[in-house]
Amino acid sequence: MLVDARGCGCPQPVIMTDEALSKINEGIVNVLVDNEESALNVAGYAAQNGLLSETTREGSDWKVRIVKGYACKPNGELGMRNGELKKKTLLLIIGTDSLGKDETLGRMLMKGFLETMKVHKQIPHTMFFLNAGVRLTTTNGDTVPILQEIAALGTEIYSCGTCLKHYELESQVQVGNRGTTNLMVEGVQDFDKVVWI
Numbered sequence: 001m002l003v004d005a006r007g008c009g010c011p012q013p014v015i016m017t018d019e020a021l022s023k024i025n026e027g028i029v030n031v032l033v034d035n036e037e038s039a040l041n042v043a044g045y046a047a048q049n050g051l052l053s054e055t056t057r058e059g060s061d062w063k064v065r066i067v068k069g070y071a072c073k074p075n076g077e078l079g080m081r082n083g084e085l086k087k088k089t090l091l092l093i094i095g096t097d098s099l100g101k102d103e104t105l106g107r108m109l110m111k112g113f114l115e116t117m118k119v120h121k122q123i124p125h126t127m128f129f130l131n132a133g134v135r136l137t138t139t140n141g142d143t144v145p146i147l148q149e150i151a152a153l154g155t156e157i158y159s160c161g162t163c164l165k166h167y168e169l170e171s172q173v174q175v176g177n178r179g180t181t182n183l184m185v186e187g188v189q190d191f192d193k194v195v196w197i
Contacts (some may be wrong), residue, residue, distance in 0.1 A: 032063055091156075
C-alpha cells in the first residue's frame, strides 16, 4: 500500500499512516514524504507501535517502509533521533521569544534564562521552539549563539516547521532542526517531565 503524504503539513503524514495501517492486518505500507522531519515522525510512530520501519532517501523525497503483522522485532534505532537512546528526562517547549508582558524586558529575561541554563549545565534532553519562539533559533542574534552552545552540550533543538513557515523563517534556522508537533505529543508519554514556557 502506498501513502503519498508529500506536501502535507504536520501532523498529516502520521495521521495518514495510521489510517492506512488500520486498514490492514498484515502487509507493508510505504509512506512518501517530502522532508526529513516527517520521515522521522512516521518512523517514530512505527517504532512506538512495535512496527519495523526502514527509511530511505529518494531524490528530494523520503520513503518510510513499514511492516505490519509479521513476526519481527523493531530495530531500536529506527525512527530515533540522534541521542534519543539516552534517558529522556526533560522536554522544554518554548512558545515565545520573551518572558513576561514587557517585550523589551522579556527578551532580556529570555536571554538570561538560556545563559543561566547553559552556565549551570542544567540542560534538557530536547528543546522545541514554536510560535514566536522560533525567532530564538533563527533571527535573534543574542540567543542563537547561546542555543548553539547548549546544543553542543547534547540538547536536541527543534523549531516548529509550521511556525517557521508562518513567520517566513524556513531558510533562516541557525541552530537545531525543523520539527513538528509530534514532539509535543510524544513528549507527554516519552519524557519524565514536559515544561512549557
